[in-house]
Amino acid sequence: MTKLNLVALGGVRENGKNMYAIEVDDQIFVADFGLKYPDNELLGIDIVIPDLTYLEDNADRIAGIFLSHGHADAIGALPYFLAEHPVPVFGSELTVALAKLVTANDPRSKKFKDFHVIDDKSVIDFGNVSVSFFKTTHSIPGSLGMTFETPVGQIVYTGDFKFDQSASPMYQTDLSRIAHIGDKKVLALLEDSANAEETQQTATEKAIYDYIDEAFKYHEGRIIVAGVASNIARIQQVLNAAAANGRKIVLTGKDVEKIVKTAIKLNYLVLPSEDLLVKAKDMKTLTPEETVLLETGRMGEPLKSLQKMATNRHRLVHISEGDLVFITTTTSHAMETMVAKTKDMIYRAGGEVKAISDDLKSSGHANKGDLQLMMNLLHPEYLIPVQGEYRQLDANAQAGVEVGIPESNIFIPGLGDILSYDNDKKILYAAGHVDAGNTMIDGIGVGDIGNIVLRDRKMLAEDGIFVAVVTIDRKKKKIVSTPKLTSRGFVYMKTSRDLIEESGELVTKTVQKNLDNKEFDWGHLKQDVRDELSHFLFDQTKRRPVILPVIMEVNQNSAKRQ
Structure with a gap:
C-alpha cells in the first residue's frame, strides 16, 4: 500500500513563498523553494522564507527539489537550506542558472553544486515515483509544470502559468502534452491561483509590446523603465522597443545586470543590436531623446528606487523635468498605497508616470478561464488551489465547482496542512498539520526576529523611546542623583517639561x-x-513608547576612599 501525503509549507493564503512537499512512502519531493517580500508592518525585515523545520527534520528523505521557474517566489529560499542539506536540485536551463546566482551570492551556499538541468522531455525515475515536466507560459522562459506519477495516480503542480495563444515559441505552452497527461488518472491538481479572481482575458504579450513601443515612439525625453529583474519577457520587449525607436538601454541595478547577462549568455534574451546596452558610467554621453534607463531596484523591487530618484537620493539617476517613468510591472493590491505615494513624488520632481496596468490587464498568471481550461485538460479527481491569498484560492475553488469538480474534492489548505490518501477508501482527506509558518530574514540573521522584536520595532516607529537613567547606592538604600530622562521620537523635551518632571x-x-x-x-x-x-505616560499622552530603565550602582564610601 502506498503512503501519500501532500503538505503545503508555503504559498497558500499568501503571496509568494511557494513550497509544496509530496511525500510518497519514504521519499519527499519538494516543488519550489521560494521567498516573499515583507509587508509594510514587518519593519526592517529583508525577506520572508518558509519555516524549514519539517524539511530539515526529514532531509535524509528528500529525493530532490524541483523548480518550476526562476523567479524569487520559486527559488529564493534555496541558500537557507542547501548550505546544511545539499539535496539535488532540478530545473530548466535558465531556472538553474538563476538558482546558481542566488546560491553563489550567499556565503552559506556558494559551494553547493548539485544542480541538474532538465526540460519538458525529461523523465526522472525514483523507483515507485517518476517525475516529468511540461512547458508552460509565464513571464520568464523555461517555466515548467511538473507531474509526479505515483502508484495511486498523478500529482500535477502547474507552477506559475497562463495561456497565451500569441506567445513566441520560447514561451509557448505544450497543450498536447498537458492533454496527454490528462489521459491517465490525475489524482490531484495543485494549481496557480494568483489571478483567479480575474474573469476578463489578460492582454497578450504582443499587445503589451505594441503599448511599450508606442510609449517609446511618442515621448521625446528620457524614459525610466521600472520593472522586475527576472521578468525576462518584459525586458526583451523593452530591448526591442528601444532598438526600434533609436534608443539605448542603461542598466542601473546589479540584480538586473546579472540576470540580463545570464539570459543573454543562454540565448533567452536577444540583443537587437550589439551597441544597444550602454554602461552606467557612459550614460552622460547620451541625449535624453535616446536614453532608456532600466531600473529594477534591490531584489527586483523598483518602487523604493524610484522614490530615491525623485528625491535626489539615488546613486545614479535624479528624476527631472521631461522624464517619463514607465512602470511595466503589475503591483499587488497591498502595494497600491506605496504606488500612489511613489507617483506623487515623481510628479513633484517634474516627471510624469505611465503604467501598463492603468490601460491593460497584464499578468503572468492564469485568469479564471485559463484555470478552467487546465482543469478540463487534466480532469483531476481533486483540486488543490495554491499560490495566492485566501480569496484567490477560494475563487479558484469556485471555478473548479463550475467545471464539475465536487466541492468535497476541493481543498483550500492552510500552511502546514497535510492531505493524505486513504488506500482503502480511495480518497484524499485532511489528516493533520505540521509546523509551518514564516522565518524572517534581517541582514545575516535567519529566524532570530520574532513577534516580540517586531512589536518593539513597531512601538519604536510609532511612539518612540523613553530612557530613564538612575544611579543608586544599594547599601545605603538611597538614590545618589536625580533621574536623567531622555526621549527620542516620543515628545519634544523642551515643550514637555511638566511631563518630564512628573515622570522623574x-x-x-x-x-x-x-x-x-x-x-x-x-x-x-x-x-x-x-x-x-508606561501607565503614567499612556494616561498623559495616549502613547506607548518603548521604556528603557538604566540603573547604575555606586558605593559612595568606596568612592570617597579612592
Missing part, C-alpha cells in the same frame, strides 16, 4: 520603594519602573 518624580518614588524592600531584586526594580512609567 514617579521614577524616584518607584526606585526608592524597591530600595526600601528587604528582598531587593534588580529585575523587579526595572520592571516596576517600566510598568509605572
Whole structure:
C-alpha cells in the first residue's frame, strides 16, 4: 500500500513563498523553494522564507527539489537550506542558472553544486515515483509544470502559468502534452491561483509590446523603465522597443545586470543590436531623446528606487523635468498605497508616470478561464488551489465547482496542512498539520526576529523611546542623583517639561520603594519602573513608547576612599 501525503509549507493564503512537499512512502519531493517580500508592518525585515523545520527534520528523505521557474517566489529560499542539506536540485536551463546566482551570492551556499538541468522531455525515475515536466507560459522562459506519477495516480503542480495563444515559441505552452497527461488518472491538481479572481482575458504579450513601443515612439525625453529583474519577457520587449525607436538601454541595478547577462549568455534574451546596452558610467554621453534607463531596484523591487530618484537620493539617476517613468510591472493590491505615494513624488520632481496596468490587464498568471481550461485538460479527481491569498484560492475553488469538480474534492489548505490518501477508501482527506509558518530574514540573521522584536520595532516607529537613567547606592538604600530622562521620537523635551518632571518624580518614588524592600531584586526594580512609567505616560499622552530603565550602582564610601 502506498503512503501519500501532500503538505503545503508555503504559498497558500499568501503571496509568494511557494513550497509544496509530496511525500510518497519514504521519499519527499519538494516543488519550489521560494521567498516573499515583507509587508509594510514587518519593519526592517529583508525577506520572508518558509519555516524549514519539517524539511530539515526529514532531509535524509528528500529525493530532490524541483523548480518550476526562476523567479524569487520559486527559488529564493534555496541558500537557507542547501548550505546544511545539499539535496539535488532540478530545473530548466535558465531556472538553474538563476538558482546558481542566488546560491553563489550567499556565503552559506556558494559551494553547493548539485544542480541538474532538465526540460519538458525529461523523465526522472525514483523507483515507485517518476517525475516529468511540461512547458508552460509565464513571464520568464523555461517555466515548467511538473507531474509526479505515483502508484495511486498523478500529482500535477502547474507552477506559475497562463495561456497565451500569441506567445513566441520560447514561451509557448505544450497543450498536447498537458492533454496527454490528462489521459491517465490525475489524482490531484495543485494549481496557480494568483489571478483567479480575474474573469476578463489578460492582454497578450504582443499587445503589451505594441503599448511599450508606442510609449517609446511618442515621448521625446528620457524614459525610466521600472520593472522586475527576472521578468525576462518584459525586458526583451523593452530591448526591442528601444532598438526600434533609436534608443539605448542603461542598466542601473546589479540584480538586473546579472540576470540580463545570464539570459543573454543562454540565448533567452536577444540583443537587437550589439551597441544597444550602454554602461552606467557612459550614460552622460547620451541625449535624453535616446536614453532608456532600466531600473529594477534591490531584489527586483523598483518602487523604493524610484522614490530615491525623485528625491535626489539615488546613486545614479535624479528624476527631472521631461522624464517619463514607465512602470511595466503589475503591483499587488497591498502595494497600491506605496504606488500612489511613489507617483506623487515623481510628479513633484517634474516627471510624469505611465503604467501598463492603468490601460491593460497584464499578468503572468492564469485568469479564471485559463484555470478552467487546465482543469478540463487534466480532469483531476481533486483540486488543490495554491499560490495566492485566501480569496484567490477560494475563487479558484469556485471555478473548479463550475467545471464539475465536487466541492468535497476541493481543498483550500492552510500552511502546514497535510492531505493524505486513504488506500482503502480511495480518497484524499485532511489528516493533520505540521509546523509551518514564516522565518524572517534581517541582514545575516535567519529566524532570530520574532513577534516580540517586531512589536518593539513597531512601538519604536510609532511612539518612540523613553530612557530613564538612575544611579543608586544599594547599601545605603538611597538614590545618589536625580533621574536623567531622555526621549527620542516620543515628545519634544523642551515643550514637555511638566511631563518630564512628573515622570522623574514617579521614577524616584518607584526606585526608592524597591530600595526600601528587604528582598531587593534588580529585575523587579526595572520592571516596576517600566510598568509605572508606561501607565503614567499612556494616561498623559495616549502613547506607548518603548521604556528603557538604566540603573547604575555606586558605593559612595568606596568612592570617597579612592
